[in-house]
Amino acid sequence: MTPLTLPRLCWGDSHSTRHALIVHGLGSSAQTGWQLGSGLSEAGWYATAVDLRGHGVAPRAPRYRISDFATDLAHTRPEHGGAWDVVIGHSIGAAASVVAQAGSPQWARKLILLDPALALGDDRKELVRTGQLYAHDQLTEEEAAKDNPHWHPMDVELRVWSNRAASRFAIEHAVLDNPHWDVxxxxxxxxxxxxxxxxxxxxxxxxxxxxxxxxxxxxxxxTHVVIQGAGHSVHRDKPEDTLSQIVRFLV
Incomplete structure (x- = not known):
């Protein structure tokens, strides 16, 4: 399949010598990487986040295999060309980043995987599918805030906005098009x-x-570090701890 050109949001000085790519999870968007982008820019990085196919304002497509997300990512390069100094991916975005790097070994110099969804069984996949569809169709900011009382208000707002902005077809088929979810x-x-x-x-x-x-x-x-007290969305549950580990790894 022909790769799609993914929309970008950026933080920091584009003349920085250190370039990071942030890849969101299912039902999210480039906007949801705002704390990572802000934190990296304060540390001197130029951070770019993308909307995956079918998410945010990205082009829609007929198919949503992890390999399709990976193909789009492998063709996403820093503005100056060459390799990303680091790619940070969450959940399915982490899985797609792994596939992109395995297929294009010069794509990134380092990877950071935020609670990656590398292999999911049928039960977990069905929970993901039904949860994503509920969030797309019905989730309110009040519910999101109640479920995540420790989240920054912007994360609550963007959780709902991003789920609505994503294609319903895309978030469902990201599960249905991956019957053997294992990378x-x-x-x-x-x-x-x-x-x-x-x-x-x-x-x-x-x-x-x-x-x-x-x-x-x-x-x-x-290497593996557990973010204590965080759930699947480590960057929203414990943003300071997550950023601290990221910056330490990148020194």
Whole structure:
């Protein structure tokens, strides 16, 4: 499939020598990376976030396999060309980033995976599908704030806005078009230093247990840090802790 050109939002000085790409998760948008983009720009980085196909104001498409998201990302390059100094992906955005890097080894110099959705079974996929459709059709800011009382008000607002802005077809078919949701083989082939910032299993995490252990064992370039007290959205649940780990990794 022909890659799509993804819309961009940027933070910081475009003349910076350090360029980061931020890739959101399912039902989100480039806007939801605002805390990461702001924090990186304050640390001297030029941060770019994209809307994945079918999300935000990105072009719509007939198919939403992880490999399709990855193809779009692999063709997304810094404004000056060359490789991204780091790519930071959340959930399905992390899975797509892994596939992009495995297929294009010069795409990024480092990866940061925020509670990556590398392999999901049928039960978890159905929870994701129904949860995303509910959020698209019915979720209110009042509900989102009640469910996430510790979130920044902007994150609450953007959670609802992004779910509405995404194509209903896209968020459903991101599950339906991936009947075998498993990119662990691609993860074993990632050729750059990679930091996995996982959610706390006591709260919610897609990267935990035997699955996480197997992925880490398969690739010595990967390290795993659990963000204590954070769920799947580590960057919204614990933004300061998440940014601290990111900046430390990038020094």
């Amino acid at each position: 662990t083989e691609e993860a074993s082939k990632v050729n750059v230093s990679t930091l996995v910032l996982g959610g706390d299993p006591a709260v919610d995490s897609m990267f935990t247990g035997e699955h996480a252990a197997a992925v880490l064992e398969s690739n010595a370039l990967m």
